[in-house]
Amino acid sequence: MKVMHVDASAKRERSNSRALSRYFLERLRGEGVDLEIDYLDVTVDTPPHVSEAFAIATYTPANERTPAMKATLASSDALCKRLLEADALIFAMPMYNWSMPSAFKAFIDNITRTELTYVNTDDGRIEGQLGSQKVLFITSRGADLRPGTPFSSMDALTPSLKAAFGFLGVADPTFVDAQPLQFSNQEARAEALERARDELSLVAARWAQAELSSQTHEAIEAL
Template sequence: MANILHIDTSPRGERSISRSLSYEFITSWKDTHVGDIVTYRDLGHSPVPHVDESWIAAAFTPPDARTPQLNEAIKLSDSLIDELLAADRYIFGVPMYNLNIPSTFKAYIDQIVRVGRTFAADENGFKGLVDSSKKVLIITSRGGAFSPGTPFAAYDYQEPYLRAILGFIGLIDVTFIHAENLNTGDDEREKSLVAAKEAIAEAVANW
């Protein structure tokens, strides 16, 4: 039995492609892994706050030296990190916004990437503290084509950033499914969605 953390990041509802595809994956997964527990977080509709000065002060103050105000400032971050660490696998639905990720997801990442909790720093550099055997599946939706070999591949700051920041905290087993060309005509859109759904079915079988 596995504990899966499922996160959607799009502010859209029923019109969201990333939501519909992540839902398709998790629904199929639960059908074949009946005992698994899924924790769902909707960052698109219930965003977490951005890091502020109190948060920074709390993050760099030893727990036994924090004031009640600093404990309150870091409380949500602690909860989000506990939730992250409790999960065995991760499924993220992430649309591409302006060549990168939505600000809702960036705010979440800033809450969970924390020295002493998800990464360590010393004279030898940085080390991720999250179990590197845990698997991550990221389903993206993109208006154009940005995968390697396409003319606009150099503009993809979404997958490289997510691979880098997740690897920074220890999550190195990351798989991407890209639904691309969603704004380039009905034929290309349909072709991409069919390919994404086929990749989702394969991920359900082999992830």
């Protein structure tokens, strides 16, 4: 399985979202899935913010782009290619100020590309091109924003990720949200991490089952 794995926490060794995304990949391997990982740390290789040149070039039809426009879009083209070539996408990030880290937002701005990750059909529809990828979001939050908690209405992260990736054809992403990891006592934090690891183990088992059965299916078809 070809996986694009993206981390977005400003923290490194002490990051919970990074630890959880590594844990998920270990579980997937533990389930017998052969993984080819394409790794991107958006805090190190941060995609450029939208510039005027980008805003103009991205909406200029491909066959009308100047060499300068093509150069402006080259790194974004390459990121889109990486996503489109993956079988599965794993995005791990902390909540910052109720939404996503700005480096991950820059990533989204670079991968939302007309005629690459979404296409305009002849009958006037928009068709996202990431419909066949499995998608997992692992988010870490300081507060507890689960339904029924005082902070639940502050969750601007989940809807914005659903909207941005829904537009690209991701109809049913999986979310594993570790919370509360900061604004709580030690026991509640430990429980939140345990809950997240349990959920990740279940997702890994589900993905592995689907992957192994599709391999079996392909092997039978090849006979």
